[in-house]
Structures are given as structure tokens and as C-alpha cells.
Amino acid sequence: MIRNEKELLTKNMWDKFIFGTQIYRVPSLPLQELKQDIHTIKDLGFNSVKIQISWCIVEKIKGEINLAEIEELIIEARRVEMGVCLLITLEQIPMWVWRKYPDCRLLNAQNEPHEDPTQYLLPADGKPGPCWDHPGVRQEAEQFLSLVAQRLSKYKNIIAWNVWQEIGFWEEQGPTRSSENIYCYCPHTLKLFRKWLEQKYKDLKYLNNTWKSGFGNWEGIEPPRRFMMVPSWIDWQYFMNIIYLSNILKWRREIIQKNDPLNRQMMAHVDIPTFGSERDGEYAKETDIFGTSFYPSWISFSANDSSCFKIKNQSKDKILHYELSRFSMHFDYIRSAVRKEKEFYLGEFQGGPFGYGIYITPEPTPEDIRRWLLIALSGGTQGIYFWNHRPDIFWREMHGFGLCNWDGSPTERAREAGHISKAINRHSSLFKQGYFPPPQTAIVVNEDLYSFVKVTPYALKCLQYSLAGWYQFLWHKGIWVDFIGADQILQGSLKNYKVAILPFPIALGNELAETLKSYVSDGGMLISEACPGRVDKYGLANLPGLAKAMRELFGVEHANLHFCQEWNDIESTLDKHNNKIPSISSVGRGAYQSYTMKANLYIETYKLTHGTPILSCTKGITGVINNYGQGKGILLGTLVGHTLLPLNNTKTKCFISKLIKDLEIKPELCGKFLRRRRVYNEKEAWFLINDSNKQVTESIDVANFIRVEDILKNKTLDIKNNKIAIAIKSFSIHCLVMSK
Template sequence: MRLWRRTALSLLIARLLLLTVSAQEESFFPVAVWYGGGRARAPMLEARVDRDRWRQDLKQIKSLGFNAIRCWVDWATAEPVEGKYDFAALDALLDLAEELDLKVIVQVYVDSAPDWVGKKYREAEFVSISGDRIRSESAPGYCFDHPGVRRAVLDFYAALATHLKGKRAFYGWDLWSEPHVINWAQATYLVGPEFCFCPYSVARYREWLKKKYGSLDALNHAWYRRFADWSEVEPNRLSTILSYTDYIDWRFFIIDKLAEDLRARREAVKRILPDRVATSHAAAPSLFTSPLSGDGSPDDWLMAEQVDFWGTSFYPKHSFPVGRDVAWRGALLDFARSASGERGFWVGELQGGFGTVALRISSTVTPEDIRIWTWSAVARGAKAINFYAWYPMSSGYESGGFGLINLDGTVTERAREAGRIAQTIDRHRALFLRAHPARAEIAIVYNPLSYMVGGRRPLQAAGPQGEFVNIERNSMLGIYRALFPANVPVDFLHVDRIARGEARRYKLIFLPYPLMLSEAASRALIEYVKQGGALVAEARLAWNDERGRAKEIIPGFGLHEVCGCRETAVQQTASGKTEIEVAAAGASLPLLKPGDRLRGLGYEETLTPISPNARVVARFSDGSPAIVASTFGRGKMIAIGTFLGAAYEAERDPNLARFFLGLLDWAGIAREAEVVSANGASSVEIKLMSVDADQKILFVFNHGEAPVEATVSVKGSFQRAIELTTGKDLELREGEGAVGLTKGLAPKEVWIVHLRP
């Protein structure tokens, strides 16, 4: 089932608008700092324009090597009276930026709404699932579904675009920072708040349902209801024993609504300034959010279709005493890259200094962190970096945090390091703009439906089964983490893209936590294996369809024929953990041998073979089949009767790591670049970008705390290797169809090499 549809006309318009910005995109790679004039924190502005002081700040930013700033406009300040605009601070920054040859990216905040909006449209307040109305206190503003608010918001975007005509320093927009239904405010007095249940959102939901089902009879059949009129239809609020199709529809309506709201913002400015780059960025990629979130979380793939560039915030230490590890960071960036496609993605916010949320303070952000984080993003296809922020936060519960420099204006070494990186990128921007990450042969499926099993009764538990919390995310993240040491490109693939036929691009597809699957995706996966693909699926594959209804045979939709087995029993273990032993037939699991034990999580699903092409390669402790390998058509499949991805994320079992890494050989995955040796260290990561048919950019990272001497092999025929940071020619060793390079890497060092004829 297609979870959303776009008309041919809207697709054509989007393509035409993309063509208008291509020339700008191909010539500029923004490396910016967030700076709104003085020390005020976003989205607030200083009370008065101080050109002399702002000029000094911009001179300092420019002298370090940055080529852009990212300033902001908040609706409350810019339109204090309806129809009367105050863009004085923005004008001053644009004039100063033009004077200093800096580009300007404008971040727009309409969540900070003027008081006149609430007075004029008192019925436009957000309404939670409980019926509580949320009074805006500078945020979160008012519901975009109210026609008066929607018109006022889009009029503001149009007025701002009109004002920016002729401003030569203006490069582009971020039209919506970290989109949600409700932003920048938390109703801590409510239990389980969820938005928005106002009459205008409900009316919009009914229209969405009419398009999906076509008739009230079809809706009644799907929901097990007896509505006599569309006016009786309301969003799901309860968990009932009858059906949770109504809940699934409500959650996908929110996903579609966010994308449509972003498209409306884009269209409002593109009608006036079609040649300026339009972007938006998530608070975190969908890997680290949930479509069940009460404030409404976007779907990265769908949002990326609405703008020239979609992106993400990236705070590896945020306000935590222990920073996120390298695999976690890689997964975040690869997820953002995967959703954005070949055009690349933007890092809308990159942490510039230590973080704080009230009394919670992060570990120190070092220059080495800035180096590793920035180049990790560029190596994965980022086409803009925006450091958050120049000054630390000046007020609020983030006060004193996140700045590249100190609040008194003194420049830090991490700011200088960020500036040096900016200089390198700017010096080679044509190269980086043309480069794209090496093509992945492996995909890990992202499936929003997997979060919805049980409707408003998600499978979560505390105590000994606490691992079930976030099992959807951990199932994906655990597989990615296990594969990370292999240094092979890995994509995340939206399940809806499988239904569109994109599975054929991959040799190996992992389907983690696949309890709910659409019929269209299932059919596409069957064809994928039949045509030669390799599929690995975890427990209870396609147990439920996209309406939440159980299939007669599990795996559902005929996938039991692909894996050559079916579920004959299933239980949840008392401890929440499972034990699996590799069987004698386990030779089909490279890197493992008979008798090796694997630790799983959650279910013990007995997978009884039903085909001569299937064989049991691992068993649970009671002897029942746990893992079955099969062939189907020209392809093959492994069915797993438990959750190994989430288990690896929880415990990092070495045998599980070998299991996942062995599947690369099982599927015939090529290694275009490899770490040949690194003094036995596991801290070296390599990424490869293609510039054209015969040029590559090689990134070598030492994530460790100790120096290593790393030798790297890259397939291909190259005559020159140039170190990009110094311009120095490097020694190349030629081998069979590959070249080798060796370098001693200091702790946290990043080595960037341009390989060319």
C-alpha cells in the first residue's frame, strides 16, 4: 500500500523548482555558524541593531574561514502588528554580510507567534488528546490547520521573500527548524499529551480519510465502526480490543500533514524567489524518533521530497556526560543521507560547544570532536554544515551551552579548528560538491508500521524485559553497529521505497523487527529474492498487515514460501532473552561453527521447514528450529525466530557480531576499500566518495585515543594521491587492481586523500 500519494502535477512543479536552484547549489558549499546579531539566542533577537559590534563579529567569523552565517527571523518580532513588518536586524546582517562577502541562510521561526494572532483567532490554540487547550507563551504558537493562522503564516513567508528580493548576500532558507506539530513548548502538567485534536485538525483528518477510503462504508469496514455521517468521525483516542486500524490511520495522517505543511512553506517562498535554496532539518533522523510521538515526528523520506535539501541536527554530546559513540554517530548520518538520496543532505545544526539542559551538562567538546564530527558528515555526503552556534546560549535552560566561542567573545581552539575545516572545504568545494558516497550494496529497512503493532498498547516493558523499550530503533541500530567494523557502505531503506521497486539496488537487505508489513512491500520482497537478492528477516515476519490484521500463515503474504518455513509455535521468554546454538548445517553461516551460541531477545519463534530448499542452521535451547536458511528462485533468505539486532545493541555479543559480519560473505558483498592493518586497533574507519568514474576521495578516521599506523587498500587504478589539507603528493603502492597507502594517525586524526589519474 502506498502510505502517501503525490499528484503528477505537484511532482512536475517540484522538479521545475529544483532546476531553478541547481546553478547555485553546484557552486557553493555553505560552512556557516549560527549568528543572529550579538549574543541573543535563537529565535530571540537583540533589542537594538549594533552595526559596529556585529561587523566585528562577522569579521572574526570570516577571518577564521567560514563562508556563511545562519541568522534567524522570528514571526513575533518581525510582525508585531498584523501586516506591519520589522526586518531591521535581518537587513543589517545582510548588508554587513554583503560587505564582507559572506552568504546568509535565513532560519524562519513561526512557532514564535505574535500576540495579535492569538487575539484574532482565539479558537486556534492547540488541543491535546485530553481536550486541554494550550495557551501560547511566545511558543508554541497556533495550529497551522486553522485557516486564518495558515493564511497569516504563509503571508508572512511571502512578505519575507518579497523583502529579500535583490539581497545579494541571501543564499537560501531553512523554512522549518526541527518540524513537529507542536514546537518549543512542553505541557509538563499533562499526562501523555498528543497533538492536535482541535476542530480544524479533525476536519483536515476527515478530508484525508475521504481521499484514502473514498466512502464512509469503506471506512466503517476498515475500522469496525458504524458511522452514519462523516461529521461523526474522530481521531483515535482509546485502545480497544476491536481494531487499531483507526490509530494507524491517525499516525500516518500526522506524518502526511507535516510533509504537506512543509510543502506549503516552500511554495510560499518559491513563488517569489524560485532561485534560492529551500531547506528544512529534523531534530534527529527518524531512526532516533518515533511516529507515535505525541508532538508529531516527521518521516525523513517524505520531508526530503518537499525541499531542495532536507537535513538533521547533530549533537553527539548534547547534554550527556558520555558522548555518543562512533557507530551511533555513523548511523545518524547514514540515515539522514539515505533519506535525502543522491542530492546529499544538510547538517542544519552541528554542536559547537559543551551542552547543557538546566543542571545536566555534557562532557567537554574538543577541537578533535569538531574535526571528527564535521568530516564524518562530509564523508557521508553532507552539502552544508551549520555550526550551532557562534556565541553560547545567552538565556533559558540551555544558558551558557553550545557555543563555538565564549560568551565574552574570546575565540576558542575548537572555533579555529572549525574554521580550518571550513577553509579546506571552501578551497575544494567543487570537488566536494561533485562527490557522492560510494554506492551501498546493503540496506537496513526502516518501517514506520513496525512501531504500530498493538496500536496504543506498544510492546514495552520495564524490569528484566526493559530491552523492549525502543526495540524498533535498537533492532536497526544493532545491525548497523555489528556491520560498522567492516567499513562497507550501508543504506537505510524506507519500506515504502521497497514497494516502489528500489530493493533491486541491493545485494543484501536486512528486515529488522518486521512484525507489521504492507502487502505491496511484501510482494516486492518476494520478487526481490526471486530475482537473486539476499534477504535476512527477524521474528514474526509480516505477522500483521498494514491495517493491523493478522495473517493466516506467518511469515505472511506468501513470504513463508520464500523462506521455506512457517511459524508453528511462538513464546516470549521469562527473562526476555533467548539462547541459540548453531547447528551442524550452520556452515551456511560464515565466521560461525557448529556449537557456537548466539544471544537473542524477546520471542522464541519455532520456524518449521516446509520446503526441500530450506534447512535449519540454528536451534533454540529446547531443540526447536530458530534460524532457517533457504533458496528461492535465483535468490536466498535467512529467517530468524528472535530479535538479534536489538540483542546486539544491548549486549554486543562477539558471536552475534560474527553472525552479522558473516552475512556479508554469504551475500557476496564487495569491499571497495579496506583497512589492511592498523596495529591491531579497531578504531580506524574509512569512507570512500566517488567524484567521477576515475576519481575518489578517501577519508581515514582514527577514532581512538592512541596513535595508529594504518594501511588502507582501495580498488581501482590511480596514479596520484593528494592529501587535501596540505596539497602534498603521497606515495601509492600498486597491487592487483588496487592501490595502497600508509599513514601514522594521531588520536582523533582525519586523513583526506584525493585519488586521481
Template sequence: PVSIQPVFGAGVFPFGTHVYREPCLDLDAVVADLPLLKRYGFNMIKIQEHWSADEPREGEVDFSRIERLIQRADELGLGVYLGLTMEQAPAWLWRKYPDCHFVYADGRLHNQPTQYTIPMDGKPGPCWDHPGARAAAARFIGKLARRLGKYKNIWAWNTFQEIGFWPNTAGKLGFCYCPHTLARFREWLREKYGSLAALNATWQINYGDWEEVEPPRREEPLAPFIDWRYFMDDVYMARQLAFKTKALRENDPYQRPVFSHADTPRVGSGAEWRWARVGDFFGTSNYPKWNNGHAWDDPVESEAAALLNEIWEEMMLCTDLARGNNGRDRALWGAEFQGGPISTSLHYGRKPSPDDLRIWMLAGLAAGMTGISFWNHRVERFWKEANGFGLLEPIGDSSERMEAASRIGRAIQAQGEFFAQSQPPRAQVAILVNEDLYHFFQACNGDAIQHYRYNMRGLYARLWRLGIAVDFLDADEVAAGELRHYKAAILAMPLSLDGGWFQHLIDFARAGGMLIAEACAGRWDKYGWCTVAQLVEGGEACFGARHEDLVMVKTPGNRRRWMPHERRFGEFDPPTCLAGSGAYAGLQVLANFYLQTLSPTTAEPILYHGERVAAAINRLGAGYAVLLGSFLGFSALACRDADGDGDQFLEALLAAAGVEPDRCGALLLRRRQWQGKATWFFINPTAQAITRTIDKGGFSTVEDLLSGCLIAQTQCDFTLRVEGTDLACVLLA
């Protein structure tokens, strides 16, 4: 039985590479490379189509260049993943509809009519709320689907690669203030609130007519900002993906799957959940060498530490997030997978080694990828990204990284049906994502959104190195009851909460789960109004404690990192560790940013700041509710020398919920399963090689995916060696 949908190429693991986008300086050379890619074991190519190139004059459509590639791919037995670039609109559209530009809050037009795909694929493009621009785009997509859709080797359509409004200078307020979008916004508000009186009561404002309702234009920390950003990020963006998807489905004669993909997913944002669910599946970009760590992190001072960041963050965190966006039982592609050095104008990065590619690909598989498409087969030639990203150099038919990609790709395809159909088991722990909370931080003064994202990233890092896999769960999924599958749920930095939504978390704990909330849960409500109790509605009864006091605490050492400047000497408390009590006695936990103290009513103290309670656990029905007085994620990757026992405390807390780490000694373990078969991925986060004998867990046979790690096996166990900062994968049946 099929567990993952959709299926591509009769059930293969899609293994491809990008080959074409405009300006394409030598189409003959690209066509000549296709047999080479076939020999290297690729079964798919990626083609990026451009509206401005294929309809340079209104009504005159020419797909001949793309058709040439599709036809040759078909002759070679290669599937095609075809991406639309509708944001790169033709010049005639801007002339015909001069009012289809995005509009800034101050009335300026976002005007970038240049017809190049680089940079940023023409984003943000026209405002798709403009009826003329939208209709013209839909007509073009219909023609494209009818014309190119006749080729059966097209496997999937992509409506938007690296979804976003960027680049722009709109700041936090964002787009779009054109009359069409403002009318849509008011229409959406009418549906949400039902009456102007209800909107006025929520926003604490006094509009007399719906036509007066506007989003903020100068200030962000205002109640309307929460609805405005949700409308643009979640409603507008999903709607524009939907109209493209609809045009493809209505005109594709073979009804191929439609998807889109995000760039590096935004930790803490829920918008990607809305984007992903428009299509049949979802994807992500993975460029592990583009970023490495965060400015607040402790310095990365070794190759092993840099590579470890690529594994846990750039590959596994990003893919786990995309898997959460996507939902279970749906294909998940590494839709843009780094193939060569990062190149941005004069900044030329290091070429990935064969081991880099092997490690990245295994990490993507471990987190649930069911397809991989490299960016791209040869290095780029256009100015800003010149000589970057490709598996091959401009001249020559071989490279070490191409050979490595080929070898690993063939090994994956030898088990192609398994990797196309398997997925990681559901995790025991969920990290909760709340889009309104994300927008609350976005609106706060300064760059507070970085605090929210950094802390959540740190919580993931703690769990990752403990060997505790997590699923990211969106607020809508929580409301739909999906928390029933989990033993514990972590509510990260929940300063702004809706009391009605919080009731779902209370229900989860009463039913036997463990809710772990960080400091000041619901200090503000959803729309930024401070709560009298300094906790979310229902919070005092849930956590069995009342708010007592709040101070800000400095970071250890000489760096401010995430702390603002003190307004005066002594405004912030000095760095401090919280002391465990009861079952957590002997553990020390660093306080970060906020330190909230509590007055327990029914809860049991578990952390103290001197004689004051700084965390408590409360029995709630069949489960538990925990309120921590600070933020555990900040010091997961910063101030490590002063972090104390943060990891051990979190592990002990989750153990009380029945959560068990999945590790073999120092080796971290990730799993995929399907039809009685499994793959186990062993991750060595240390710098030294580890040899370990492991029980087969009831399986009969063990096979090394790539050869080299499996040393021996008996009827009951097997022995493998994993090099320092590396991954190994075995298949069990």
C-alpha cells in the same frame, strides 16, 4: 556535470555558522563579528527570523534588523542561510484566532503564547489547519520573500528548523483534535479508502456517517491509530512545510532553494522521508556530546568508547539516516552542527576539543554532508542554553575550537567543489524503514517503540563495525522498485506487516536479492490484527518455513534491560545462544527478547535452539529469503560478553549475497566520488594507532586532506597512520 543539486555560491561548499536569533541582546556586536568570521574562512552565516519579532502588530512588518545583517554579509561576500520561525507566532494571532491552538485528545488547548524563541523555537506553534492562521502566515512569508529576497547573497531558505510537534503532553495520541484538523483527517480518509464501507472493513468498526469518524482519544492499540499517526506525522507535517515552501517560491524573485531540517533523526521512522521531499534538499542537527549511548547499552567506561559512540552513532548513523531521508543527488547539510559545550540550565557540558571538531566534521563528510553550519558563532546568552554551543566565548576573538573549525573548514573549501558535488556510492545493503510498523510499535503497551528503535540501531552498529555501509530505504521507495540497486535488504523486527507491501520484498528476492527478516515477520497485519499463520501473507512460501512456537528469553546477567517484568516465576526462558549449522556451523548467536522456532518446508536450517530450528534460508527464484528466529540488534551494544558471534554470523550471511565489507585490516573505509576523483575516509575504531599500506586502486595521486596521516606513497600504494579512535581522509585523483 553537476551531480548534486542545488548548487550554492557558484559551487562552493557552504561553510557557515549561526549568528542571530531573538532575543538578540547586542546586534552591534553581531554585526562587528561578521568580518571576524570572514577572516576565519566562513563563507556563509545563518540568520533565524522570528514572525513574532518582525510583525508584532498585524500588518506592521519590520525586517530592518535582519536586513542590516544581510547587507553587511553581502559587503563581506558572505552567503546567508535564512531560517523562518513561524511557530513563534505573534501575540495578535492568538488573540485574533483563539481557536488556532493545537487541541489535545481530551479537548484541552495547548496554550504557550510566551513570545520567546527558547525553548524549542515556539514549537509546536499554531495549528496550520486553521484557515485564518495559515493565511496570515502565508501573507507574512510572502512579504518576507519579496523584501529580503532582493538580496542576492541569500543562498537558501529554511522553513522549519528541527521539525516536530514537541514539546507537549499529548503522549502517543499526539495532536490535533481541533475541528479543522479532524475535517482534514476525514477528507484524507475518504481519498484513501474511497468509501465508508471500505474504512469500516479495514478498521473493523461500524460508522454510519463520515462525520462520526474520529481518531482514538484514550487508547492507542487500535486500528485507527495507524492511520491517525500517519496522517499527523507524515501528511499534516509535510503539508505545513509545503505551504511555507509555496509562499517562498511564489514570492522570491531569485527562486532560491528551500529546505528544512530534522533534529536527531528518529531511527525507524519514515516521516522524515515525507518532510525531506517537500523541499529542494534536507538537513540534520548534530550535537554529538548531547547523548552518548543508550540506557540498555553496556556501560561506557573510557574516553575512547565515548568518542567512538560520537563517531558511529551521533555523527554517522544520524547523517546516514538523513541521507536516506533526503535521497540521492541532493545537497545534504549539517544544518545545526555543535560548536561549543552543551548547556541546559545548570547542566554544563564539556567543551569540545579541536580533535572533537575535526573528527565530527570528517565523520559528517564521510557520511555524505555537502554543507556545514555551526550552532553558533558565540555562546548563547538566554537562560536555558546560556554559555553553551558557541565556537567563541562571550568575550574574545579566538578560541581553540574556533581555530580548529577554521583550519578544517579551509581544508574542505580548498576542495570545495568536490565536497559540494560528491556523494557516497550506493551501498550494497539496505535497512528497511516502514512508517506503519513504527506506529504499530508506538501504539503497543509501554514504550515498545524503544525496542524497535534500539534493535535497528544495533543492526546498524553491527554493520558499521564490520565495514559494511548501509542505505536506509523507506517503504514507499521499496514499492517504487528501489531495492533493485541492492544485494541484500534487512527487515528489522517486522512484527506488523502489510501483505501487499511484502510482495515487493518477495519480488526482490526472486530477482536475485537476499531478504533477511527477523523473528515473527507479520505476526500482526498492518492494522494490528493477528495473522492466523503467525507470518505475513505469503510468508510461509517466501521463507520456506512455518511458525512453530514462540517464547520470550531473558537477558544475560542481572539487568532486565529491554525485558518486562515476569508476571510469574518462569514465564521467560533463560538466556540462550543459538547454534549455527551448515555453512554457519561453529557460530553462536545470542537470542534476544523473542525466540521463534520454525518448521521448515523447503528452507535449510541455519540456526538451532537445541533440536529446534531457529533460523532458515530459502532459495527463492534467483535469490534467497532468510527468516531469523530472534532479533540480532539488541545485543550489538549490550550483553557483549554473551553476544557470541553475532557480527560474524551477520557478515557470513551477507557474504552469501555477495556483500563485501569495505575495510583495510582493522580500519573501516568510507568513500565519496565525483568526476574521476575520490575521497577515502579511514576510521580507526580501536584504541591503538594503526599504520597500514594501501593500494591506490588505480588512482595516480594521493593527498592528505588535513596533513598528518599520510606517511609515504609509491606509484602503486600509500602508507598512512590513523590514531586510535580517529578518522583520516585522503584525496585521490
């Protein structure tokens, strides 16, 4: 959307696929060098830069805001027609604010203040910062944001305000005991929490019955402080991680919008997706642009650095096989959270080797950069900012992340990135506005389940491994998925999908269980792992072993549950000393009698009421299918995603492949290539993926198109008899632009 038609440069920048890099934060390189770097970046093919404004740096003394360096860089970018994204880091509050409001510090569960008023960006851009419910610090921040927006909004090449970089409390930066890094227990936040509870429950008796608590009035309610495995934890985590953080985003957005006459886009991003949680989607609601950072060398299964692997004894080929799907999961999770009305950006994209103190990874090659960028684009990314244009100079990240050399001269990977920027901007509308065709399959995520497993020993790994296993298996089959949250399901959004998958659904609320049952009754197909609703959403046991709606849906009663050994080529979920029966496989029955499925961690057995058995082992029936209403429910009594995650469990993968085929889920393939698409008007971007360890040549049917362009080669391909011939190297991606 064009905010002001008279501002031609701004209009043109909004029309482009934004491809930029961060160039400034304090401590910084000399300003004159940065100005020269802007020209270098422009020449490479980039069209935007990101500039970071730290509150404590630009307002060292109250009321004296110094934006001189920021403005010089904005003006220099304007000279070469480059857009600017302004990143404002509020968590770095000035020392005068800390001293003026000593009670603005976040309080942990032991009423201990988070004490770190240092003025540095590292380790986490000042996070967690102060408590933003404190009225004094909130007023100071509002004045600062307003003045910055008023002063800088005159520059027409500003294209977006990034109001929060890597959202969250960053608890992992603090103590290891959970009660010491859970926030915030200050009077201001607790007052708002109690008000929210009163609006949610309305009746104190209802709250006490739900929580199994004995509070006599709303003012006396306390969240858990020492032992977190209690019902109140679920509401407390929802309030802090969704209500509190989303309200901060909304507050920052509204201040800047009020003071920016051009009403430019608001951006924020997380450091990584919170797999299993719904919070990313809630944050996205408060922005125009939402996204994530992407540092492949930090992500498990990266092929860029073997020391980062959690995969045991695997070849480089198998690691690259994992990398393609693992990184795609990163992007699909955020794409699903952003939804259609927003834009999906990568707020930070690794540009050089990962540096951490004395440790540094190998430098990414141009081939790495190309593969990473094409994976991101195939997952729906609509804009990219690299971190960083030159190697970092500050202690912890020293010598790391630079896209260019230390002196600002381009590396081959920087040239490759610039080449890709130029290529996609020849078709900017397709990549900026092109939609991702709706998948048939959804993987269900649930904030309450995430809160439950987060404090239940070993359970978080169970959930996240199952999510990853299902996603990666389907991805390598060419079956694309959305991740859909429980809140969306309760609003009826699951009806848009043919099949839904329920990973590790051990904690399941009655309302969600009933909604899933209705989805199947109306014609949907639900695949569930073991123990759906073993406890309710508040962690209270369903003594029959399964939620009532799940027993009805799958036509079973729970019989028994056992631990078993894990089949894994990644790290174990549970300690090796836990008592488990030996590894075991279930044998198929009926239409599946020639198939087997290995159990992983859990073996749940069932007594039939209406369901038809499809798997059994020496312990009993372990898998059922049940026709319910117009749909089907399939219950598999183990953690299937765990079993699918290792590469060598071929028998299990054959069984799940047969199941998927029987449900008539169609993969998107071009011969042996996986195909992902983005569509806009009369054009499509086809991402053809060779996920094998050998070069593959295919003849591809392009009957509906009159022109096919290989965008990285800037070459039109010959169409003969409605087909094109294309060869793709192992573990590589080609992008074709198809025109009708």
C-alpha cells in the same frame, strides 16, 4: 544550478561548500558585537551565517514589520562576501494573531487547546505553534511570509531560506499522557483527515472492514482519542506526521518561491532522525536542502560526556568505538532520506558545551570537532551550520553551544572548524556535489510499523535497538547501508540492493510482504528477524504467527514464541520484572555447525516446510535459510540487532559475519582501515577510519591515481610503487583527496 548568472556573488556562494554558523536570534547580543563577529567568523574560514527571524518579534503590531536589525546583519555579511541563510520561525506567532483567532490553537485528543502564546524561542522555537489548517492564521502567515520574502530577496548574498527548523509537534515538551499531546483534533484538521480517508479508501465499507469500525458516513469518522492501540491509529499518525507536516512545508516553500525573483533554495531540517520511520524522506521531497541537527552531547553513546551514556560500565575506548558508528547512523539515515536530487545539510551542529539550565558538559576539544566533522563529511553531508557562534545567553541553554568565547574571540575548536572549512573548500565541488557510491545492502524501515511500535509497550525500543545493532555491526565491518522505506520498496527500489535486512518486523502489511517475497524471487536476499508479520499493518493478529508471504518465502510455519533474558551492555528493553526464561544460545547446523548465536528478548521456533535449518536450541529450530526463486530468504528467530549491539557478544558476531560472507557482501576496507568515499568526476574523497583503540599504519594501494592529498595537512603524499604509507591514531579519521 545558477539562478541568475548576473549575480556573481550569489553564483559563487552556490558553488561553495557552505560552512557557516548561526549568529542571531532574539534574545540577541548587541548588534554592533554581532557585526564584528561576522568579520571574525569570516577570518576563521567560514563562508555563511544563519539569521533567525521570529514572526512575533518583527511584527508585534499587524502590518508593522520591522526587519531593520536583520537587514543590517545581511548587509554586513555582504561587505565581507559571506552568504546568508534566513531562518523564518513561524510557530512564534504574534500575540495579536492569538487574540484575533482564539480558535487557531491545536486541540489534543481531549479537545483541550494547546495553550502557550508566550513570545519566546525556548524551549522549542514556539512549537508546536497554532493549527496551520486554520484559514485565518494561515492567511496572516502567508501575508507575513510574502512581505518578508519581497523585502529581503533584493539582497544577493542570501543563499537559502530555512522555512522550518526542527520540524514536528515536539510532543515531548508537553504532558506525559499521550492523549494530551497528540494533535490536532480541531474541526479544520478533522475535515481534511476525513477527505484524505475518502480519497484513500473510496468505499466506506472498505474502511470499516479495514479498521473493524462501524461508521455510518464519512463526516462521522473520528480518529482514536483515549486508547491508541487500534487500526485507525495507523492512518491517523500517517496523516498528521506525514500528510499534515509535509503540506505545511510545501505551503511555506511555495509562498517564498512566489515572492523571491531569484528562486533561491528552500531548506528545512529535523532535530534528530526518526529512526524506524519514513517521514524524513517525505519532508525532504518538499525542499531543495534537507537535513538534521547534530548535538553529539545529546545523542546516546557520546564520548564527549560520560553522564549522557546509556552504556553500562564501559571504558572510554569502547564508548569512542560506539560513537563513530552511532553518529554515522545519524547521517546515513538522513542521507538515505534526502536521495540524490536534493542536498543534505546539517542545519545545527554543536559548537560548544551542551548547556541545560545549571547542567553543562565539558567543552568539546578541537579533536572532537575534527572527528565529528569528518564523520559527517564521510556520511555525505553537503553543507554545515554550527549552533552557535557564541555561548547562548538565554535561561535554559545559558553558557552553552558557543563555538567562540563569550567575548567573540576564537577558541581552538573554532580555529579547527575554520581550518576544516578552508580545506574542504579547496575541493568544494567534490564535497558539495560528489556522490556516495551506492551500497549493496539496505535496512528496511516502515512508517506503519513505526506507528504500531510507538504505542505498543516496550516495542519502540525493540525496533530502534535492532536498527542500531544491525547498522553498527555492518558499519564496523566496512559494509555501508542505505535505509529504504516501505513506500520506496512498493515502487520497486529494493531491486537496486543485493541484500535487505528486516529488523523487528512484527507488524507487516500484506502488500509489503508480497513485494519482499517478489524481491527474493527475482534474485534478492532477505534477512529477517523474528516474527515477520505476527500482526498486519493495522495491528490485527495473523493467527498462524507469520504473514502468509513470509511463511512461503522462508519455507516455515510458526511453532512457538518465548521471552528470554537479554544479553546487553545497554539499558534493558523490558522491565526486569517481566517473566522471561533464562538467557539461551542457538547452535549452528549444517554449514554453521561451529557457530552459535545468543537469543535476545524473543526466541521464535519454526516447523519446516521447505526451509533448511541453520540454528536450533532446546526449544526447537530457531533459524532457517530457504532458496526461493532466484534468491534466498534467511529467518533468524530472535532480535538479532539487540544481540549485535553490545560489544562483547563476539560469538554472535562471528555467526553473522559468516552469514554475511556467504551472501558475498563485500566490505570496503583498506587494510585495517574502513574506507568511505565520495566521488566527483576525476576525484575521490577517501575517508580512512581507524575504529580500533591503537594507532595503525598501513600501506595503501593507489594504483589508479596520480596524486594523493591529505586535505587537513594540505600536503601531497609520496606515491611509491603505487602505494602510500599512512598512520592513523586510534578512533580517528583521515581524509584524502585522490586525483586521477
